[in-house]
Amino acid sequence: MTDLNEPLIQGEKAPDAKRRGEGVPGRKRANLPEAKLLEFAELLFFAYRDFTGDPDAILKHFGFGRAHHRVLHFVNRHSGLRVADLLEILTITKQSLSRVLKQLIDKGYIVQQAGSSDRRERLLFPTDKGRALAERLAAPQLVRLSEALRAAGPGAETTVRRFLEAMVNAEERPKVSSIMSASPVPLKEGGKGEDE
Amino acid sequence: MTDLNEPLIQGEKAPDAKRRGEGVPGRKRANLPEAKLLEFAELLFFAYRDFTGDPDAILKHFGFGRAHHRVLHFVNRHSGLRVADLLEILTITKQSLSRVLKQLIDKGYIVQQAGSSDRRERLLFPTDKGRALAERLAAPQLVRLSEALRAAGPGAETTVRRFLEAMVNAEERPKVSSIMSASPVPLKEGGKGEDE
DNA sequence: GAAATAAGTCAATATGGCTGACATAACGGG
DNA sequence: CCCGTTATGTCAGCCATATTGACTTATTTC
Numbered sequence: 337m338t339d340l341n342e343p344l345i346q347g348e349k350a351p352d353a354k355r356r357g358e359g360v361p362g363r364k365r366a367n368l369p370e371a372k373l374l375e376f377a378e379l380l381f382f383a384y385r386d387f388t389g390d391p392d393a394i395l396k397h398f399g400f401g402r403a404h405h406r407v408l409h410f411v412n413r414h415s416g417l418r419v420a421d422l423l424e425i426l427t428i429t430k431q432s433l434s435r436v437l438k439q440l441i442d443k444g445y446i447v448q449q450a451g452s453s454d455r456r457e458r459l460l461f462p463t464d465k466g467r468a469l470a471e472r473l474a475a476p477q478l479v480r481l482s483e484a485l486r487a488a489g490p491g492a493e494t495t496v497r498r499f500l501e502a503m504v505n506a507e508e509r510p511k512v513s514s515i516m517s518a519s520p521v522p523l524k525e526g527g528k529g530e531d532e
Numbered sequence: 533m534t535d536l537n538e539p540l541i542q543g544e545k546a547p548d549a550k551r552r553g554e555g556v557p558g559r560k561r562a563n564l565p566e567a568k569l570l571e572f573a574e575l576l577f578f579a580y581r582d583f584t585g586d587p588d589a590i591l592k593h594f595g596f597g598r599a600h601h602r603v604l605h606f607v608n609r610h611s612g613l614r615v616a617d618l619l620e621i622l623t624i625t626k627q628s629l630s631r632v633l634k635q636l637i638d639k640g641y642i643v644q645q646a647g648s649s650d651r652r653e654r655l656l657f658p659t660d661k662g663r664a665l666a667e668r669l670a671a672p673q674l675v676r677l678s679e680a681l682r683a684a685g686p687g688a689e690t691t692v693r694r695f696l697e698a699m700v701n702a703e704e705r706p707k708v709s710s711i712m713s714a715s716p717v718p719l720k721e722g723g724k725g726e727d728e
Numbered sequence: 729g730a731a732a733t734a735a736g737t738c739a740a741t742a743t744g745g746c747t748g749a750c751a752t753a754a755c756g757g758g
Numbered sequence: 759c760c761c762g763t764t765a766t767g768t769c770a771g772c773c774a775t776a777t778t779g780a781c782t783t784a785t786t787t788c
Contacts, residue, residue: 348590348672368681368689373674374609375712376681376693381602382708383699384580385623394544401743406577413570419766427581432745434767456754456765476544478569480699485564485572487698488691493564495684495691497572502683503579503676512578516571597774615735628776630736652734652785 390476398469403436405473411446412462412470414515418451419458425515445469586672594665599632601669607642608658608666610711614647615654621711641665 367373391405398404410425411417419437423430437460440446445466451457462470485492504512563569587601594600606621607613615633619626633656636642641662647653658666681688700708 348668367678370674372689373677374670376677376696377605377670377673378609378712379693379696379700379708380580380583380677382704383696384576386701386704387576387699389701403744409573413574420764428744429746430766431747431768436744438767451765454755454765458766472544474570474573477573478566481569481572481576482563484695484698488695491687492691492695493568495688496695497575499680499684499688499692500572500575500579502680503583504575505582505585508578508582512575516574599775616733624775625777626735627737627778632775634736647734650734650786652783654735 387477387480390480391473394473394476400439401436403432404440407433407436407440408445408462408466408470409474411440411460412467415461416449416459419460422460424511440466583673583676586676587669590669590672596635597632599628600636603629603632603636604641604658604662604666605670607636607656608663611657612645612655615656618656620707636662 388402392402395401395405406426407422410422414421417425419430419433422437423433426433437446441448444463447461447463448458449461451459485496488496501509501513584598588598591597591601602622603618606618610617613621615626615629618633619629622629633642637644640659643657643659644654645657647655681692684692697705697709
């Protein structure tokens with residue numbers, strides 16, 4: 337088996353005989369057996385499915401989808417980011433973002449404000465209404481995370497964090513950690529967005 | 533803030549003043565601050581995005597999408613499951629499954645076989661070709677998981693596993709663990725599917 | 729034999745992505 | 759001041775994945 341006449345994609349490695357830790361003795365710090373790893377893959381699938389399930393249910397009542405959640409979340413967490421920042425974070429096209437963002441703006445969850453140093457930029461801020469919705473969507477997720485970290489036992493916070501960080505593409509890690517460290521994107525503005 | 537005139541959904545709790553561990557002293561084993569938990573939420577988003585990124589790239593070359601991957605994965609891991617089992621695992625409708633499954637069958641990645649005890653059932657098996665593709669799709673994910681667990685430090689295997697399990701909806705956990713323990717669904721058949 | 733079950737199918741709809749092309753406004757360098 | 763670049767927005771069309779609802783077929787079970 338394992339012989340499709342298909343070219344290797346991207347950074348794919350050829351399946352170098354058998355060397356996945358199963359029957360090879362001369363291996364220091366043996367990898368987990370494939371079956372175990374597959375279980376982690378499945379667990380991650382189910383975990384993520386349920387993680388997004390709570391907010392999805394709430395969003396439906398507002399006529400929004402998961403895409404709106406993502407936008408609202410990042411705008412709320414990182415008030416004043418530019419459209420371009422959002423595109424980079426979400427890794428989608430501006431046309432995809434456009435529809436979702438427009439709806440959030442039209443319905444009063446997000447406001448735009450021209451940048452003061454560069455007036456081409458549209459800095460995005462949540463309104464009070466937007467902040468409230470973002471918090472409401474996040475609430476069940478935070479409860480879930482909090483309980484899961486507790487259930488995972490002592491040291492879970494550090495271990496899980498390192499695990500998740502390492503799951504991110506290496507090239508992306510700097511970007512991700514800069515996004516997460518409070519002031520992610522060059523917040524050129526001191527703008528607060530406390531208006532509405 | 534936090535006052536939308538919107539009804540509470542499902543199991544939503546009213547935002548009971550402030551009691552999220554931020555400024556409340558009389559709390560034993562204080563919850564993590566909200567900001568920390570939000571970082572975990574974001575990390576999970578990025579981690580999952582990249583986790584699915586590798587197979588997605590490969591799938592594109594076959595004209596398949598993530599839905600095909602999920603189906604092929606579970607059929608491969610749990611050879612001989614019924615269509616109904618798959619629907620339950622994936623939590624999608626049979627109409628959604630239909631198209632994807634049909635394509636996988638038409639292109640020779642999966643075969644169906646009527647159940648012997650109940651001939652209404654269509655048991656699903658991967659072909660050699662299907663197994664090969666499933667392995668190829670899983671490979672980068674297993675590498676990623678393996679490295680992430682290593683990076684997470686000692687004890688990560690147990691801790692992360694407990695974390696992920698606890699992230700799954702409590703009602704779903706029995707189902708999930710039965711799915712993962714090798715013979716997930718009542719494999720009424722002894723069928724092997726080693727044909728093709 | 730009739731009801732219930734497993735699966736498949738037809739049709740319509742929504743969502744969230746994508747590509748390509750183009751418009752507008754503002755910045756910035758020569 | 760003009761021009762090229764940049765940031766954003768928008769039109770149009772396409773694709774993938776999911777939904778709901780209604781119905782068929784084969785088979786099992788009572």
